[in-house]
Amino acid sequence: MIPRYTRHEMGQVWSDANKFAKWLEVELAATETLAEAGQVPRDAAAAIRARAKIDVAQIHQLEARVKHDVIAFTMAVGESIGDPAAARWRRSRRRALVALRHDLQ
DSSP states (O other), rough: OOGGGGGGHHHTTTTTTHHHHHHHHHHHHHHHHHTTTTSSSSHHHHHHHHHHHHHHHHHHHHHHHHHHHHHHHHHHHHHHHOOHHHHHHHHHHHHHHHHHHHHHH
């Protein structure tokens, strides 16, 4: 969006920070659903919910290296969790999401 022609509020809707926040909401909901189905331990889902954060600058740095926005996003979120046991479930979700995204394209 061209900033000088965009209202601040609308610009925020299309910002990377908002995009990644929405992606995180989806990831958290999916992880909690998998926990309810018994595919992810409930304590891991709770740790992910409590600790997962987005850092737009870090995501952009990772994307420049790995050349994939979703992988960069999930790597950054996994690092923010700080709990190797919980982050393990994030890596499994990342592989599933990348495969799904590839199938949809």
